Each structure stands twice: as structure tokens, then as C-alpha cells.
Amino acid sequence: MFGGGGMNPRKMEQMMKQMGIDVEEIDATEVVIRRADGDELVFSDPDVTKMDARGQETYQIIGEPEARESAGAVESGDVDEAEAGDDGGSGGIPDEDVELVVQRTGASEDAAREALADTDGDLAAAIAQLE
Structure with a gap:
């Protein structure tokens, strides 16, 4: 999960709980990040970790993304009605x-x-x- 610089993973988990940080592994099959320019980053079979630190949720995605053009992007620069x-x-x-x-x-x-x-x-x- 985390590289704690040689620290025992159990000890690290215990320290995080003491600081109010909950960590949860998420069984994800695919993660898609849509960028403003219309392209997508697609992570297939990623390792996803959710950290909740006093109400602030953070997601960590580990894997190799595949870059692809969004299906909704139009080459002329026009935006279709569904995307708009x-x-x-x-x-x-x-x-x-x-x-x-x-x-x-x-x-x-x-x-x-x-x-x-x-x-x-x-x-x-x-x-x-x-x-």
C-alpha cells in the first residue's frame, strides 16, 4: 500500500488509525479520468486506495493508464449536445x-x-x- 521507508506495515496502519486516517482498498476494474481537453486516461485493473482523513477523502490510483480520445469529442472542435x-x-x-x-x-x-x-x-x- 505505502512505501513507509522500511516501516512495518502493521505499525504504519496503527499510527494512521491513531491520527484519524482510515484506509480502504477498493476493488476497481477500471478508472477513467476525463480531462478538459476531451482526452481520457483509462486505468485497467488498477490498485485503488481510499484514505479518509477526518472527513477529507483522497483516492490513490496505481497502474499504467492508456491515453485515448474521448468518445464524445468531435474533431472539428464542436461539442455534441449530450456533452454540452x-x-x-x-x-x-x-x-x-x-x-x-x-x-x-x-x-x-x-x-x-x-x-x-x-x-x-x-x-x-x-x-x-x-x-
């Missing part, structure tokens, strides 16, 4: 978010869209505002 969130011309509020707020609160689409705009797209805050 298909906001329907509503100033950046995705229709899926509006539908979710409507389903959870029973509010009209206009009220849901307005609540999302007021909360800068924060779903939980928009739902709370309408409930």
Missing part, C-alpha cells in the same frame, strides 16, 4: 437538472429553472428552495 448538457438555450441550465428538480419538488419547469439559476445550478439548494 443540452441546455435548450436556457442560459446554461441543463434540461436534465430542471427535470430532476421538477420531479423532486413538483414545481413547474419555469420555477425549477429559476431556482436553479438563483442557486448557480446547485441541485440540492434549488430543491431546498422550492420545498
Whole structure:
């Protein structure tokens, strides 16, 4: 798990528990990191460790990534509607978010869209505002 510089792994685990750090191995088959430029890093059969240090979760991925172009990337530089969130011309509020707020609160689409705009797209805050 960690290279403790020759330290006994049991002793290291005990010290981490004393410091309030919980460590958990995650049985992952694949990890995909989508980058802003549209490319992806794909880790097949990685070793993944989750560390929780007083509420702050950190994930460590060990493995060799394969770089590949995202399936949603378009060569001309255009972005397809699914990747853009298909906001329907509503100033950046995705229709899926509006539908979710409507389903959870029973509010009209206009009220849901307005609540999302007021909360800068924060779903939980928009739902709370309408409930």
C-alpha cells in the first residue's frame, strides 16, 4: 500500500488509525479520468486506495493508464449536445437538472429553472428552495 521507508506495515496502519486516517482498498476494474481537453486516461485493473482523513477523502490510483480520445469529442472542435448538457438555450441550465428538480419538488419547469439559476445550478439548494 505505502512505501513507509522500511516501516512495518502493521505499525504504519496503527499510527494512521491513531491520527484519524482510515484506509480502504477498493476493488476497481477500471478508472477513467476525463480531462478538459476531451482526452481520457483509462486505468485497467488498477490498485485503488481510499484514505479518509477526518472527513477529507483522497483516492490513490496505481497502474499504467492508456491515453485515448474521448468518445464524445468531435474533431472539428464542436461539442455534441449530450456533452454540452443540452441546455435548450436556457442560459446554461441543463434540461436534465430542471427535470430532476421538477420531479423532486413538483414545481413547474419555469420555477425549477429559476431556482436553479438563483442557486448557480446547485441541485440540492434549488430543491431546498422550492420545498
